[in-house]
Amino acid sequence: MSPDQTTDDAMEVIKRVHKAVKEPFMYQGRHCRFDSSFGVASSAPLPDDPGELLSFADAALYEAKRAGRGRVMTFTPALHAELKRIRKRSDQIQYGLEKGEFIPYFQPQVDARTGMISGCEVLARWNHPDEGLIPPDEFIPVAEQIRVVQDIDRTVFLQALDALERLRAVDLTLPKMSFNVSVGRILDPDIIRSVRSLQINGTQVAFELLESILLEEEGAVFEHHLDLLKECGVDIEVDDFGSGRASIIGVMRVAPNTIKIDRRLIQPMVEDDAVCGLVQAIVDIGRTLQIDVTAEGVETLEHAHVLSSMGCKTLQGYALARPMPESQLAGFLQGYRPLDLSEVSSKSA
Numbered sequence: 001m002s003p004d005q006t007t008d009d010a011m012e013v014i015k016r017v018h019k020a021v022k023e024p025f026m027y028q029g030r031h032c033r034f035d036s037s038f039g040v041a042s043s044a045p046l047p048d049d050p051g052e053l054l055s056f057a058d059a060a061l062y063e064a065k066r067a068g069r070g071r072v073m074t075f076t077p078a079l080h081a082e083l084k085r086i087r088k089r090s091d092q093i094q095y096g097l098e099k100g101e102f103i104p105y106f107q108p109q110v111d112a113r114t115g116m117i118s119g120c121e122v123l124a125r126w127n128h129p130d131e132g133l134i135p136p137d138e139f140i141p142v143a144e145q146i147r148v149v150q151d152i153d154r155t156v157f158l159q160a161l162d163a164l165e166r167l168r169a170v171d172l173t174l175p176k177m178s179f180n181v182s183v184g185r186i187l188d189p190d191i192i193r194s195v196r197s198l199q200i201n202g203t204q205v206a207f208e209l210l211e212s213i214l215l216e217e218e219g220a221v222f223e224h225h226l227d228l229l230k231e232c233g234v235d236i237e238v239d240d241f242g243s244g245r246a247s248i249i250g251v252m253r254v255a256p257n258t259i260k261i262d263r264r265l266i267q268p269m270v271e272d273d274a275v276c277g278l279v280q281a282i283v284d285i286g287r288t289l290q291i292d293v294t295a296e297g298v299e300t301l302e303h304a305h306v307l308s309s310m311g312c313k314t315l316q317g318y319a320l321a322r323p324m325p326e327s328q329l330a331g332f333l334q335g336y337r338p339l340d341l342s343e344v345s346s347k348s349a
Contacts, residue, residue: 060075112341176204183209
């Protein structure tokens with residue numbers, strides 16, 4: 001638009017374009033419809049570099065897309081500050097990958113029947129040189145924007161397998177290791193070759209997929225890769241089950257070995273009969289479909305007793321073990337004593 005036009009003028013143009021784009025049309029005998037998102041940036045006077053204004057509009061467009069379809073977002077000073085933060089964080093993440101700052105942490109899991117260690121979940125942590133240990137929710141959103149999540153997945157995966165070899169060197173092992181993996185990692189053409197080349201006898205490897213992936217990924221390539229991974233002996237787990245809108249049919253389509261009940265259902269269950277009933281229903285569904293059930297967010301032994309009485313197979317949470325670095329894992333495994341879950345009947349009566 002010309003320099004003498006305002007943001008309001010731009011909004012009027014957007015309204016007309018948006019209305020035109022939403023009009024349905026015929027293509028190869030089918031009714032089709034598009035939606036659109038818009039980013040708006042203005043400056044008075046115009047910057048010396050017009051490309052800068054375009055980059056501001058592009059940043060506003062990204063925010064509009066992230067907020068949902070059919071949105072309009074105007075570039076603001078606050079958005080500018082956020083853009084600078086993201087750019088700085090992006091550079092730090094790239095540098096961190098080059099310098100090996102992303103490391104695995106291990107959270108042991110317990111068999112709900114025997115109280116024995118049955119495996120662990122491998123969690124990504126960023127060992128930032130200035131900020132210390134950074135959890136995934138503080139770096140994954142930016143890593144997704146710059147498309148390096150699968151690189152983080154890969155480096156954490158390989159480091160965890162190296163840690164497993166060091167455990168074996170001192171006569172320790174883990175029955176199972178579960179890894180959070182992104183869609184990009186599942187679709188990585190190299191993943192099948194990497195898994196086939198692994199020498200991990202005695203330890204079951206599992207890949208965890210967020211429940212939301214069941215809604216987003218329905219392509220033949222995605223499902224084919226899952227099938228190939230299963231053929232290679234990799235277990236597939238659906239993480240955060242019960243947190244979204246994925247249907248039982250969606251779960252059956254993926255045919256996972258395990259579903260992990262979202263911690264937001266586990267934590268209130270001992271005080272809320274309705275939530276407790278819902279958790280029991282999920283466990284029963286798993287039993288019917290011959291799918292193992294893991295409970296995340298087990299923060300008290302009361303949770304552990306109740307979940308064990310329900311028939312949940314695996315427990316994971318702070319009441320049992322916190323995530324720990326490799327340097328603490330061997331000592332934990334050597335000193336671990338099986339939990340006594342014999343109080344189940346009295347706790348759940």
